[in-house]
Amino acid sequence: MSTHETRSTCPYCGVGCGVLVESDGQRITGVRGDPEHPANFGRLCTKGSTLHLTASPRVATQARLLVPMRREHRGAAPAPLGWDDALDLAADTMHRVVGDHGPDAVGFYVSGQLLTEDYYVFNKLAKGLLGTNNVDTNSRLCMSSAVAGYKRTLGADAPPACYEDIDHADCLFIAGANPAWAHPVLYRRIEDARARRPGLRIVCCDPRRTETAAAADLHLQLQPGTDVMLFHGMLHLMIRECWTRPGFIAGHTVGFEALARTVADCTPERVSRTCGIPVEDLHAAARLFATSQATLSLWCQGLNQSSSGTAKNAALIGLHLATGQIGRPGAGPFSLTGQPNAMGGREVGGLANLLPAHRDLANPAHRAEVAALWGVPSVPERPGRTAVEMFQAAADGEIRMLWIACTNPAQSMPDQATVRRALERAEFVVLQEAFAGTATGRYADLLLPASAWGEKDGTVTNSERRISRVRAAVPPPGQARHDWAIVVGLARRLGGRLGRPGLFPFEDPESIWNEHRETTRGRDLDITGLDWAMIDRAGPQQWPLPEGATAGTARLYQDLVFATGDGRARFDDTAWRPPAEAPDAARPFALNTGRLRDQWHGMSRTGAVARLFDHAGEPAVQLHPQDMERLGIGDGTLVRVASARGALVLPARPAPELGASQAFIPMHWGDEFLGGRDADGTPLAGVNALSSPAFCPDSKQPELKHSAVSIERCELP
Numbered sequence: 001m002s003t004h005e006t007r008s009t010c011p012y013c014g015v016g017c018g019v020l021v022e023s024d025g026q027r028i029t030g031v032r033g034d035p036e037h038p039a040n041f042g043r044l045c046t047k048g049s050t051l052h053l054t055a056s057p058r059v060a061t062q063a064r065l066l067v068p069m070r071r072e073h074r075g076a077a078p079a080p081l082g083w084d085d086a087l088d089l090a091a092d093t094m095h096r097v098v099g100d101h102g103p104d105a106v107g108f109y110v111s112g113q114l115l116t117e118d119y120y121v122f123n124k125l126a127k128g129l130l131g132t133n134n135v136d137t138n139s140r141l142c143m144s145s146a147v148a149g150y151k152r153t154l155g156a157d158a159p160p161a162c163y164e165d166i167d168h169a170d171c172l173f174i175a176g177a178n179p180a181w182a183h184p185v186l187y188r189r190i191e192d193a194r195a196r197r198p199g200l201r202i203v204c205c206d207p208r209r210t211e212t213a214a215a216a217d218l219h220l221q222l223q224p225g226t227d228v229m230l231f232h233g234m235l236h237l238m239i240r241e242c243w244t245r246p247g248f249i250a251g252h253t254v255g256f257e258a259l260a261r262t263v264a265d266c267t268p269e270r271v272s273r274t275c276g277i278p279v280e281d282l283h284a285a286a287r288l289f290a291t292s293q294a295t296l297s298l299w300c301q302g303l304n305q306s307s308s309g310t311a312k313n314a315a316l317i318g319l320h321l322a323t324g325q326i327g328r329p330g331a332g333p334f335s336l337t338g339q340p341n342a343m344g345g346r347e348v349g350g351l352a353n354l355l356p357a358h359r360d361l362a363n364p365a366h367r368a369e370v371a372a373l374w375g376v377p378s379v380p381e382r383p384g385r386t387a388v389e390m391f392q393a394a395a396d397g398e399i400r401m402l403w404i405a406c407t408n409p410a411q412s413m414p415d416q417a418t419v420r421r422a423l424e425r426a427e428f429v430v431l432q433e434a435f436a437g438t439a440t441g442r443y444a445d446l447l448l449p450a451s452a453w454g455e456k457d458g459t460v461t462n463s464e465r466r467i468s469r470v471r472a473a474v475p476p477p478g479q480a481r482h483d484w485a486i487v488v489g490l491a492r493r494l495g496g497r498l499g500r501p502g503l504f505p506f507e508d509p510e511s512i513w514n515e516h517r518e519t520t521r522g523r524d525l526d527i528t529g530l531d532w533a534m535i536d537r538a539g540p541q542q543w544p545l546p547e548g549a550t551a552g553t554a555r556l557y558q559d560l561v562f563a564t565g566d567g568r569a570r571f572d573d574t575a576w577r578p579p580a581e582a583p584d585a586a587r588p589f590a591l592n593t594g595r596l597r598d599q600w601h602g603m604s605r606t607g608a609v610a611r612l613f614d615h616a617g618e619p620a621v622q623l624h625p626q627d628m629e630r631l632g633i634g635d636g637t638l639v640r641v642a643s644a645r646g647a648l649v650l651p652a653r654p655a656p657e658l659g660a661s662q663a664f665i666p667m668h669w670g671d672e673f674l675g676g677r678d679a680d681g682t683p684l685a686g687v688n689a690l691s692s693p694a695f696c697p698d699s700k701q702p703e704l705k706h707s708a709v710s711i712e713r714c715e716l717p
C-alpha cells in the first residue's frame with residue numbers, strides 16, 4: 001500500500017512544531033519534523049518524534065473510546081448506544097436541568113488540547129445558545145495569569161515577542177520555566193543562539209537547579225513563591241543605579257511613581273533574605289536585564305501557577321517597561337504556553353470571563369457586539385465559574401450537569417477530594433474524550449468517543465501567536481466523531497428545544513474558522529485576512545493579519561503604542577505577598593509539581609510509548625539529600641507525603657537540584673498508573689490529591705506550584 005505525508009502540527013506543547021505525518025491512509029506509520037515550519041525547522045523532541053507510536057492500531061483499539069456509552073447508574077458498567085440516542089439523551093437532560101434550575105446549573109469544562117474550531121462552538125453553545133458563562137478550560141491551570149498580566153500592563157492579551165527574538169537578544173531572562181524539558185525544541189534554538197553569539201547571557205530564576213538553570217550564566221535559586229519580591233528588588237536596584245529609561249517611562253507609560261514607592265523598601269538586603277539569593281547575584285541580574293542591548297524574558301508555570309500569578313506577570317513586564325526593553329527585535333516579555341492550543345482558546349474567548357476576539361464579559365459594549373455577531377438577543381452578564389470555582393459549585397450542588405471535553409479533571413485539577421465529590425454529586429456528567437479508562441471516565445453517565453490527533457482538521461495557535469493547520473491523516477477509529485461535530489450535534493438538538501434553531505449551520509471546521517475570524521474584525525488579533533487557503537499557500541501565520549495583509553505580524557508594539565485606551569502601558573504596584581499556604585512545623589515542606597521531560601499531562605498518549613519511560617519509569621517524590629538524611633531515609637524508601645487535603649505514599653529520590661525543605665512530585669501519574677486505593681477505598685489520585693485549590697484573585701489560576709506538606713518514613717504493616 002502506498003504511503004503519503006500530511007502536513008500537521010504536534011499536539012503536545014505550546015512550541016507548536018510542524019510535523020509531517022506518514023500514513024497509508026488507514027494507519028499512521030511515521031512522523032518527522034516539518035523542515036518548512038518556522039517553529040521548529042524540521043526538529044522534533046522525544047515526544048513529538050514518537051507521535052506515530054501513540055496512534056498505532058493497538059492504541060487505537062485498546063486505549064480508545066470507540067462507541068458512545070451510557071451508564072444506567074453510577075458504578076454500573078457502561079453500555080453502548082447509538083449516536084442519535086446519545087445526543088438526544090444529552091440534549092434532553094440539559095434542557096431539563098436548564099428548565100428546572102436555570103442555565104447556570106450547567107458547566108462546560110474543556111481543554112487547551114482542543115482545536116480553535118472546537119473551542120469556538122463550545123463557547124457559542126454555552127454563552128450564545130444556553131445563556132451561561134460557565135465555560136472554562138484546563139488552560140485556566142496553565143496561562144490565565146499571563147492573560148491577566150498582559151491585560152493589566154499592555155492592555156491586551158497579546159504576547160509581543162516571537163521565537164526569532166531569541167536570535168536577536170543579548171540577555172535571556174528565564175523565570176519559572178524549564179524549556180530544556182518543557183519546550184525542548186525552543187530550547188535547542190536557545191542553545192544554537194548561544195553557540196553563534198557567545199556574548200548572549202542567560203539568567204534563570206527557579207527554585208530548582210533544572211537543566212535550564214544549570215546551563216545558565218546566572219541561576220537565581222530563589223525561595224518558592226518569592227518572584228515578585230525578586231523583580232521588585234531588581235527594580236529597586238535599577239532605580240538606584242540609574243539603569244531605568246526615564247524618557248521611555250515618561251513617554252509611554254503610566255503609574256511608575258506608585259510602583260517606585262512599592263519597591264522603595266525592597267532593598268537588596270531584604271530581597272536577599274526573603275528570596276534566599278546573594279546580593280551580588282541580584283545586582284548582576286538587574287544590571288544584565290537593564291543594560292543589555294536587548295533583553296527577552298521567557299516564563300511559564302513557575303510564574304503562572306500561583307496565588308500571586310497576575311502580580312508576578314505584571315512585575316516582570318514592569319521591568320521591561322522601566323528599562324525600555326520592549327518593541328524591538330530581541331527585546332520584550334514573552335510568556336510560553338504549556339498546551340498546544342491554550343492561545344487559540346484565549347482567541348475565541350473560551351474562558352468564563354472572556355468573549356470572542358479578546359472581548360471582556362464585563363464590558364456591556366463587548367457583550368452587545370458578540371450578541372449581534374451571533375444573532376442572539378444577548379450574552380449573559382453574570383460571570384461564569386472558573387475551573388476551581390466550577391468544581392466547587394458542583395460539589396456544593398449548584399452545578400448539576402457537567403460536560404467535560406478532552407481533559408481529565410479527576411487527575412489534573414488541584415484538591416482532588418473536592419473534584420471527586422463534585423463529579424459524584426453532579427446529576428449528569430458527560431465526558432467527550434478520545435481515550436477510554438481515564439479517571440474522569442469512571443464518573444461519567446455518558447461517554448462520547450472523540451477523534452484524536454492525526455484524525456482531525458482545524459487550527460492551533462502556538463506561544464508566538466502563530467496559527468498552524470492541524471490536518472487529518474487517517475479516519476477516526478470506531479464511531480469516534482470530531483469534537484466540533486459532537487458539539488454541533490448537541491447544539492442543533494438544543495436549539496430546536498429552546499426555540500433558537502439555525503445558530504450552528506457549520507458543516508465543517510473551515511466554516512467555523514470563517515465565522516471566528518469575522519468576530520476578530522477591528523480587534524487587536526484581527527485575522528480577517530487569514531483564510532485556510534492562505535495557510536496552505538503561505539504557511540503558518542502570526543496574528544494580527546487583517547484583511548488585505550499579505551503576511552502576519554512577528555512583533556507587537558514596535559510603534560510603542562500599547563493596547564490601552566491612551567496607548568500608554570501601565571505599571572502594576574502590587575506588593576509581594578507569600579504563597580497562600582505557608583509551610584509550618586506540622587507541614588514543613590514546600591511541594592512543587594510539574595512536568596518530566598518525556599511525558600505529557602496524564603499520559604493518555606505518552607503512556608503508550610515504552611521508550612518514553614526510559615527517562616523516568618515510576619512516580620517518586622524528589623527531596624534534597626540533606627533532608628533525606630535528616631529524615632533517616634534512603635533512595636527508594638517509601639514515604640508518606642501529606643497535605644491538609646490528602647496523602648500519598650511514594651518512593652523518595654534524592655534530588656540535589658532542589659533547595660532545602662522543598663519537595664517535587666511530577667504531575668503525570670494518576671490513579672490509572674498508581675493503581676492502589678487509599679484507606680477509604682478511593683483510588684489514588686496522584687499529586688493533586690495533595691495540591692492546593694488556592695488561586696490568584698485576578699486570574700483565578702490555582703497555585704499548583706506550592707502547597708505545604710509533611711513527609712515521613714512510611715511504616716508498612
Ligand code: SF4
Pocket residue numbers: 010011012013014015016017040043044045046047048049183184185186
Ligand atoms: Fe511537540 Fe513541543 Fe516537542 Fe515541539 S517541542 S515536538 S511541539 S512536544
